[in-house]
Amino acid sequence: MITRRFVAGLVATLVAAAVILVLPLFLSDTHEYRFAFVATFFIAALGLQILTGYAGLISLGQSGFMLIGAYTTTILSVDHGWHELATIPLAGLLAGIAGFLFGFPALRLRGAYLALATFAIPIAVIALAKKYSDFTGGGGGKNLTRVLTGHEAYVLTWPIAGLMFVLAWLLLLGKLGRSFRTIRESEIAAVSSGVNLTVTKTLAFGISAFFAGVGGSLYAIVIGFVNPDTFSINLSLLLLIGVVVGGLGSLVGVVFGALFIEYVPLYAPDILSWAEKPFGSPLDPQRAGAGAAVYGFSLLLVLFLAPYGVAGLLRRAYKSLAPSSYTH
C-alpha cells in the first residue's frame, strides 16, 4: 500500500498544507480574502474531479449544485437565524441529494448526452431561484448578515478545504474509487467485474454535488451576498477548466486548478498587455472579452503542452528527478 506514488502524493499534500498554513503571515488581508475564494473553488472542483476525473462523467452542472448550497446557507442564516457554520453540512447534504436525484435519470445517458443534460442543471436551478423570489430574494439577490475580514475568510475556508480533501481521498481510497475508475475506462468491464452501475453513477453525482454544495455555501459566506446569475454555466465551465488544468485524476492537482480559476481572469489584462507589446498593442487589453480570450488560450496551451495538467507536469518532473524509481 505504501507505494512510491502514495509517498509522492503525501509529500505534495504536506508541502501544500504547510504553505497554506504559513501563507497568511505574508499576505495582506485583501490577498487573504482572494485566497479564501481559491479554497471555495478548490472544494467545488474536488467534487468535479471525483465525477469527471475519476468516474469519467463529464458534468457542466456543478455551479447549479453550488447555488443550492449557497442559498441553503443564506436562507437558513438570514431568515432563520442559524449560525453560518452550522448550515454548511446541511448545504452540502441538500446539494448532494439533488445530485443523487439527478443521477437516476442521467443513468441512461453517456458522454455527450450526459454533458448536455448537465447543461440543464444551472439553467433550471437559476430559473427556479428567480421564480420563487419570495423565498430566495429573486434576481436581486440576498445579503448575508456577517461581513468577514480577509483573514477570517481564509481561516474559515482553508481548514474546511483540507477536511474535504481528506474526505475525497478517503472516499476514493477503497472499492468506491476503484469502481469509479473502472467505469471511466469501460462500463462493460466494470459491470463484468461486479460494479453496480446504477448505484455507482448516482453515488458519483451525489458525492460531487455534496462537495459543490459545501463550496457554494462557503462562497456565499465569503462574498456575503448571493444572487442566481453568479452560478451560471460560466462558473461550471470555469470549474471544469480548472480541473483539467490541474490535471484530471489528480486530487492534489485541483489546487492548481483553483489557483488558475481565481487568478488567471484577474491578471488577464496584464498578461495581454505584455503579450501585445511586440505587436504595438493594437487592442486595448482592458476591453470586454480580452480576459476570456486569454483564459481560453491558456486552456488550449495546457491541452497541447500538458494534457495531464499541472499535476502531470509535476509527476514528470518528479520522475526525472528520481530516475532509479520503478514505481509499483
Next chain:
Amino acid sequence: MAQFVQQVVAGLGDGAIYASLALALVLIYRATHVINFAQGEMGMVSTYIAYALIAHHGWSYWPAFVFTLGVSFLGGFAIHETVIRPLHRAGELTVVMATIALLVILNGLVSWIWQPDEKILLSPLAGGTWSIGSVAIPQQSVYDLIVVLVCVTLLWLLFRYTKLGLALRASAVDPSASRLLGVRVPWMLSIGWGFAAILSAVAGMLAASAQFIFTPGFMQVTIIYAFAAAILGGLESPVGAVVGGLTLGVTINLLGTYFPGQISPDMRLPVALALLLLVLVFRPAGLLGRTVVRRV
C-alpha cells in the same frame, strides 16, 4: 385556428435554425466522434463577419451571406486541422475540453474586437408578414425554413451523389478501409468540419435576424436547443437532426402559447430539456436513432 397556424409557422422557423445547428453537430459527431461545444460560437463568429461586411464595408445582404459561408467553411476546416486533429490521440475528454476552450476563446475574441453592445444583421425579410386571410405569416420564419431546407438538400445531394460525398461518408464509417482505398481521411474530416461550419453560419445569421439584435452571447441558448434536437433525432442521424429540430421548435412554441402560465418564457429551456430526458427514457437512442443493444 389562425393563431395555431401562425404559431406552427413561427415554430418551424425557429426549428429550422435549431435543425441547421443540430445537423452541424451530427455531421461532426458522425465524422470525428466529437461533441463540438463551440459549434454555436462558430456560427456566432460567422454572423459577426457578415455583420462587419455589411455594416463597415457596405456590402449588401446576399453577397455578404454567401461570402460568409465560404469564409466559414475555411474557418471550420482550419479549426479541425490546427486544434482538433493534433489532439485526437489524447482522448475524447481532451478534445471535448479543446472545444470548450474554443468556445471561451471565440466568445472573448468577438467581444474584444467588436464590443459586446447590441448589433443588427437584418435579412431583407425581417419583420415582414404575409397575410392570408386572418392569418399573419411571419416572412422571416418561412425564409428560415426555406434557406435551411435548401442547404440541407444541397448537402444531401453532395453526400449522396458526388465522389467527395462518398469519400466523406466512407471516412466517417470506416477510416482504415478508406485509407486503404486511397482516401485522404484527415482531409475528409476537415472538410466535414468545414461543411458543419457552413451550417452553423446559416443558423447564426438566420437567428440574428429572427432575434432582431444580437450580442456575442446570442447563440448560447440556441446551441442547447440544437443539442436537444440532435439527441432527440438520434445523434448519428442527419435526418433525425432536422426532424428533431423542427419538432422541437414547433412543440416549444405551441406549448408556450397554450400554457403561458406554466411555461413562461424563462421556463422554456428547462421544459425542453425535461421533455428530452423523457423521450430518452423511452427511446434511449432518440426518435430516429438506431438502438444499440448492450447486454450488460
Next chain:
Amino acid sequence: MRMRFGLLAAMLVAAAVTCVTALAGAQAAPGVSKTKFVIGGTFPLSGPAAYYAPIPVGMKAYFTYINTRRGADHKRGVAGRQIVWKYYDDGYNPANTAQQTRKLVEEDKVFATFGALGTEPQQAVVDYMNDRKVPQLLVSTGATEFGARYREKPYSMGWQPDYFAEGKIYGKYAAQNWPTKKIAVLYQNDDYGKNYLDGLRSGLGAKDSNIITTQGFGATDASVAQQVVAARQSGAQVVAIFGTPSPTVKTFATMKAVRYKPEQVILNSVSANDYVMGLALANSDATTLDGTISTSYLLNSNDPKYASNAFVKLYKAQMAKWAPNADAKNTFFYYGFAKAYDVVKLLQATGKNPTRAKLLNAARHMNWTNPGALKGVKVTTSATDPFPISQVKLIKYDGNAKIWNELGSLINGRGGT
C-alpha cells in the same frame, strides 16, 4: 521677567497647538494627503454589462480637467489636491466586486468609492462598506435600496432618480392624462423591471386597475414575441416597456412585426438614449416609435439645441483632449462626466482637512445644481432625503426628426423611502 515668562508661555502654547494640529493632520483620512485625493470604483469593463464601461472613462475626463485647470482659488485639482481615480473591472459579478472593492479600500486606501456600478454588485459590498465606514457614494444604479435603507446603511447612497420614482412619475402622468386608457406592462422580470412596475402602480394610485396585463421577460431572452402578442390581445391602449436596451429593441421590433401600434408607449429612461433608439428604428420604423414617452434628468449632449451649452462644450472639448479615441456621442461618457461634477463638489465640501465623516456630512447636505443636468434640476439631500436627484422632465420621441423633445416642466418624483 513676567513679560519674558509670558512670551515663553505663549510660544510654548503656540508650539503645542501647532504640534497637535500637525499630528491631527498627519492622521488624515485614508486616501487623503496634502497633494492627493485617492478615490475609486468598480465597473463592468468586461462581461454582459460592458456597455456601461464608458462611465468611468467619462468620469476620468472630468477629473483630469479639474486636475489640470486652475480653479477659482488659482489652484489645480481640488484645493490643490490632485484627484487620483482608480477603477477596476468586476465584470458585473458580485464575487469580483467583493474582491476588487476590498482591494480599493484596503490596498489602494481610497477615501471613498464614487459611482460604482451595478445593483447586485454594489449590494454585495453594502455591508462591508458600512462596516468599515467607507462612503459608498453616488452608486450608478437606480435601484431603490440605495437610499431606501439609509438609516441602517448610512454610508451608501445613490445619485440618479431611482426606478421606483421614475415609475411613479409615469403612473402619475398616466393617471392625469390618460385616466381611462388601459395599460399593458412589459417588464424585465428582475428587480430592475419590478422596481419600475411597483413605481408605476404607486403613481397610478386609485387608477392602478388600469393595468390590465403585465408580461415579464428575461434580459437575455431571444424573443419577446409571446409577451408582445399578449399585450396586443389585451387591447391595452398604453404599453409600458421597462427593460434594458436589448429586450427594448426586441420589443419595438416585434411590435412592428405583429403590427401592434398602441396609442401611447412609455419607455424607461435607461433605454431611452439615442443609441438604443437608433437600433430600435433600424428594426422597426418611425411610426412605431413616434410619440414614445420617457424621462430624462441630464442634458442630451447630442441634441443640437444644447450645442452651445457651456457644460456640453466642456464635455466635448475634454473628451477630445483626454479620450480622443472614445466616441463622445455615446451618452454613457456624458453620464460619467456629469456625475463627476458632483463628485468634485463633494470633495470640495470637505474643506481643508477632509475626513470621511465630513464627506458623509457633505453628502447629506447636498444643495446645488449640476450644470450637466436639465435646467432647474437640483442636487439636494437632507438628513431624511438620501436621493440627490429626484427631478426629471418628460421627453417625447419624434420618430421623424429622430430626437427626443422635452415635454412640460420638471417633475418631482419621490423615492421609495
